[in-house]
Structure formats: C-alpha cells, structure tokens
Amino acid sequence: MISYLLVSVASCTNTNKPDHQRKTKKTKTDKSNHVVLINPFEVPEGKLEEAISYWEAxxxxxxxxxxxVSTKLHKSIKDGAKFELINVAVWENPKAFSEAAQKMxxxxxxxxxxxxxPTPSLYTIVRQ
Known part of the structure; x- marks a missing residue:
C-alpha cells in the first residue's frame, strides 16, 4: 500500500553530511514545483531504535x-507524544515520490x- 510506503520513503540522506553537501542524483528543476512529504509516526513502546533503523534503510x-531532494527525521522532545518521530522530505514532484515509493x-x-x-501526506508551500 503506497501510503504505508510513504512511511519510510521520504527518509533518506547521508547521516554524516547535511543535505546540501551530499551528492545525489538530482536534476535541475524549478523549486516552486517541489512537494514536501510530512510523515508523522506513532512508534510502539520499546521500538524507537528499530523504527529509526527502518527509516535509515x-x-x-x-x-x-x-x-x-532532501529529508530529515525529527524526534519529539516531549515524553509520551502521540507522534514520536516525524519525517519531513522534499521531492521534485508527486510523481517522482510515488514512483520511488513503489520501487522501494x-x-x-x-x-x-x-x-x-505512519500518517504520510504530500504538501505544497503556500506562504513563506
């Protein structure tokens, strides 16, 4: 199921370097067309490290x-937060993300x- 795939999908970078320093397969594109995947995760008790390892894969x-384009995994600083992890990823367009998720x-x-x-959804930026 694609929505479950999105769970892990938007989740990939070199952990040793910031996104802007990594070499990835990118094509030049108009950044205004980019989409943002926001994917909050409810993590079962005792499964945080396993969830992070899965995200890394x-x-x-x-x-x-x-x-x-890029991704970052965020962890709640509040104990007992409903969404302990939230992945935020940027893709050039919805089709690229969908195809990558299916391939994954x-x-x-x-x-x-x-x-x-996971509770993934794609967004566009409407204000800055």
Missing part, C-alpha cells in the same frame, strides 16, 4: 532515486517495524 534507498516497496527487502503507524 528507507532513506538510503530513496536518496538514490530520481526526484529526491518492491526492492528494499526490509520488513516494516511491527506496530509502527
């Missing part, structure tokens, strides 16, 4: 796909974390 796959599901070979509940 997805990120590492997706960062090599056409249309990938077919090729990644990593099982999702039991009980991990």
């Amino acid at each position: 997805c990120r590492d796959f997706l960062k090599e796909q056409p249309g990938y 599901v077919q090729e990644l070979g990593v099982a999702p974390v039991e009980g991990l509940k």
Whole structure:
C-alpha cells in the first residue's frame, strides 16, 4: 500500500553530511514545483531504535532515486507524544515520490517495524 510506503520513503540522506553537501542524483528543476512529504509516526513502546533503523534503510534507498531532494527525521522532545518521530522530505514532484515509493516497496527487502503507524501526506508551500 503506497501510503504505508510513504512511511519510510521520504527518509533518506547521508547521516554524516547535511543535505546540501551530499551528492545525489538530482536534476535541475524549478523549486516552486517541489512537494514536501510530512510523515508523522506513532512508534510502539520499546521500538524507537528499530523504527529509526527502518527509516535509515528507507532513506538510503530513496536518496538514490530520481526526484529526491532532501529529508530529515525529527524526534519529539516531549515524553509520551502521540507522534514520536516525524519525517519531513522534499521531492521534485508527486510523481517522482510515488514512483520511488513503489520501487522501494518492491526492492528494499526490509520488513516494516511491527506496530509502527505512519500518517504520510504530500504538501505544497503556500506562504513563506
């Protein structure tokens, strides 16, 4: 299911370098067409490290796909937050993201974390 894929998808960068310093397969495009994936995760108790490892595997796959721009994983500073992790990723367009997510599901070979509940959606920027 695509929406479950989005869970891990937007999740890929080199953890040792900021996004602007990484070499990725990017094409020049009008940034105004970019879309933002915002994907909050409900993480089962005791599964935080497993969820982060899963996100990293997805990120590492997706960062090599056409249309990938950047991603960051955020952790709540509040104990007991409903969404302990939130992934924010930028893609060149919805089609690139959808194709990358489908490819990841077919090729990644990593099982999702039991009980991990993503709630992904794509957005456009309307004000700055």
